[in-house]
Amino acid sequence: MMEIDAPDAQQQTQIQVKFVTRDPEIAVAAAPILVPTNLKRFGLSQVVNHLLSSDKSIPFDFLVDGAYLRSTLDAYIIQNGLSSETTLTLEYVRAAIPPKFLTSF
Amino acid sequence: SQDVSAVESSLAIRPKEEARELWQKYETATRSLSAGLCEQLRLILEPTQATKMRGDFRTGKRLNMRRIIPYIASSYKKDKIWMRRAKPSKRQYQVILAVDDSKSMAEGASSELALETVALVARALSSLEVGQISVLSFGADTRVVHEFEKPFTSDTGVEAFSRFTFAQQKTDVRKLIESSLSLFQTARNNAAGSPTELWQLEIVISDGVCEDHATLQRLVRKAQEQRVMIVFVVVDSVRESSILTLDTIKFVDGEIKQERYLDTFPFAYYLVVRDVRELPGVLAGALRQWFAESVEGA
Ligand SMILES: [Mg+2]
Numbered sequence: 256m257m258e259i260d261a262p263d264a265q266q267q268t269q270i271q272v273k274f275v276t277r278d279p280e281i282a283v284a285a286a287p288i289l290v291p292t293n294l295k296r297f298g299l300s301q302v303v304n305h306l307l308s309s310d311k312s313i314p315f316d317f318l319v320d321g322a323y324l325r326s327t328l329d330a331y332i333i334q335n336g337l338s339s340e341t342t343l344t345l346e347y348v349r350a351a352i353p354p355k356f357l358t359s360f
Numbered sequence: 361s362q363d364v365s366a367v368e369s370s371l372a373i374r375p376k377e378e379a380r381e382l383w384q385k386y387e388t389a390t391r392s393l394s395a396g397l398c399e400q401l402r403l404i405l406e407p408t409q410a411t412k413m414r415g416d417f418r419t420g421k422r423l424n425m426r427r428i429i430p431y432i433a434s435s436y437k438k439d440k441i442w443m444r445r446a447k448p449s450k451r452q453y454q455v456i457l458a459v460d461d462s463k464s465m466a467e468g469a470s471s472e473l474a475l476e477t478v479a480l481v482a483r484a485l486s487s488l489e490v491g492q493i494s495v496l497s498f499g500a501d502t503r504v505v506h507e508f509e510k511p512f513t514s515d516t517g518v519e520a521f522s523r524f525t526f527a528q529q530k531t532d533v534r535k536l537i538e539s540s541l542s543l544f545q546t547a548r549n550n551a552a553g554s555p556t557e558l559w560q561l562e563i564v565i566s567d568g569v570c571e572d573h574a575t576l577q578r579l580v581r582k583a584q585e586q587r588v589m590i591v592f593v594v595v596d597s598v599r600e601s602s603i604l605t606l607d608t609i610k611f612v613d614g615e616i617k618q619e620r621y622l623d624t625f626p627f628a629y630y631l632v633v634r635d636v637r638e639l640p641g642v643l644a645g646a647l648r649q650w651f652a653e654s655v656e657g658a
Contacts (some may be wrong), residue, residue, distance in 0.1 A: 291609070
């Protein structure tokens with residue numbers, strides 16, 4: 256019983272996301288994938304780079320419903336009255352300028 | 361706050377007329393499948409030890425050889441040396457049908473497949489007439505939609521269907537399993553007859569996306585210890601992607617790990633069903649396998 260009540264260290268809330276891009280050079284598979292909801296732009300950028308399995312890391316920006324994602328997925332979900340039950344479509348673009356939010360990851 | 365809205369949305373009910381139409385539609389559509397499943401279950405539930413000879417009696421059909429020497433040594437006083445054919449005792453079952461009422465079920469056609477599955481399984485079990493059925497809905501919360509004590513009829517089917525709206529904002533499988541185990545414990549205490557002939561089974565009907573696999577694994581083990589079998593039916597309806605190919609990304613010590621979602625799926629007995637017509641066969645197969653194992657282990 257005790258064991259069951261203890262929160263799991265590895266436990267991360269997850270959500271299904273679909274990564275889409277207009278740039279065919281950096282496109283990844285269109286199928287939804289489960290990612291932790293505590294990710295921000297930087298973590299998501301790492302995920303896309305992992306999926307691209309390229310040698311050099313490209314910084315990306317992410318858009319949800321046409322607006323840049325500036326918070327964690329978690330915060331976005333709550334602010335927009337969504338839940339981890341829905342699949343989020345994330346559009347990604349090459350970051351135009353050096354990312355400002357790097358330090359806040 | 362979020363919690364309140366989750367509770368409110370899960371309390372929402374489907375209009376009675378709509379629920380009745382749905383129940384009738386799926387009950388009719390699955391009638392012959394249901395009869396087939398019922399027959400398969402009847403064979404599985406049939407006692408396998410019916411022909412065993414058991415002792416110790418003063419008269420009987422066959423001598424119990426282990427009693428002969430004590431019989432002679434006791435100057436023929438210990439004369440219960442005969443065995444008789446044991447009367448087959450009927451196995452009783454208690455089945456929980458737990459249906460995922462979370463919002464993710466509303467994407468694609470998972471919710472329809474789930475309701476179809478409920479109609480099919482509930483009808484098959486109720487025509488077997490050797491046990492009790494309970495129906496639960498789960499999501500953010502777990503609710504008893506139909507209790508063990510009541511017989512399952514078309515009316516209760518309609519009643520159950522009216523309670524599913526597929527709008528709950530979480531899929532808390534851990535809460536479901538914890539609640540189920542405590543319901544089973546109570547039901548076992550209330551059951552008439554020998555507890556060893558009582559067969560407790562939970563059929564979970566869900567799209568299969570749930571969190572905290574490590575904790576769930578421990579709960580599944582606990583269920584095994586309590587002799588509760590859990591069959592997880594993943595309704596994988598036709599949509600752009602399948603749970604069979606779903607991947608998951610984890611950060612472990614800052615490193616990205618990508619694995620197949622089903623590789624850590626905590627339920628040992630799970631079936632991925634895309635069409636309700638596949639269900640009787642695969643479900644009966646899983647139950648037969650479990651039953652064979654549990655008889656060997658006993
Ligand atoms: Mg769900």
